[in-house]
Amino acid sequence: MNNMIEKILDHRSIRSFEDRPLSAEQIHAIVECAQAASTSSYIQAYSIIGVTDPEKKAKLAELAGPQSYVEKNGYLFVFCADLYRQDIVSEMEGTDVAEALESTEKFMVACIDAALAAQNAALAAESMDLGICYIGGIRNNLQEVSRILDIPHRVIPLFALVAGYPLKRSDKKPRLPQSNVYHENGYQMKKPEFIKQLEDYNGTISDYYEHRTNGKRKDTWTGQMAGMLEKKSRLYMKDYVEKQGFKKH
Structure with missing residues (x-):
């Protein structure tokens, strides 16, 4: 290295x-x-x-x-x-x-x-x-x-x-396992394995937050993402982008 x-x-x-x-x-x-x-x-x-x-x-x-x-x-x-x-x-x-x-x-x-x-x-x-x-x-x-x-x-x-x-x-925040983001010769979509990897990652992230906050937080990654994506944000973006002369077709 x-x-x-x-x-x-x-x-x-x-x-x-x-x-x-x-x-x-x-x-x-x-x-x-x-x-x-x-x-x-x-x-x-x-x-x-x-x-x-x-x-x-x-x-x-x-x-x-x-x-x-x-x-x-x-x-x-x-x-x-x-x-x-x-x-x-x-x-x-x-x-x-x-x-x-x-x-x-x-x-x-x-x-x-x-x-x-x-x-x-x-x-x-x-x-x-x-x-x-x-x-x-x-x-x-x-x-x-x-x-x-x-x-x-x-x-x-x-x-x-x-x-x-x-x-x-x-x-440092732990990243997703490499097996979850790196695919060879095509997208390797085996859903049960994919879910298991995310569940294991949830445990890693929860431990990270618990240690970092002395037990005040135990967030999971999938919980964070679901909560964030449920919120509607920056919905003006399409109109702004087009007004600036981008992405009209």
Whole structure:
């Protein structure tokens, strides 16, 4: 096992940071690593917004939860699916690419490109012994997030990434057993075995929470997921995505 694998396997989300900003060199290196990620057909359909304005960070922290660590961290990055750049390309080259940009395929390309870039950024930050946490909560109100960040047409803020010097390191959360997520030569759907794996995982997670909270919690994973999925959330998303010029066909 090499250092990179050890670092990846040691990942945990950090939600408490020292009051210590990242340096310009660190930020540049993190963004440079994000840009080194694979990109579909070289389209590079994403943008990254670094947020340093205290008022904007406070507003984003409130919209995201509220989540205090969105405001108090070493640096806040917002990753966006971005096809605005391709609109500019169309103007420069005198072509009409609207139908392609509004397709579900290009929506997926932009989301995937942004996710790949973000994971490179996360790994770069962790290689510097920084802690990171992804913030999906900015999607609670993308209209307001878009206003705060001056988001143009054909751009969608997907999630944020906070990075900084950990004040407190949380415990690692056990992942699903590999046999539950990895299949060879086709999807191996043997339902009784699948359920047994999830039941065993429930025991692992319940023990994790009981130990972490000194007996105050004994949640199971399937119980958490069922409860979360029962709640209706962010039902405005389809309209917002289409309004931004994505996923119209």
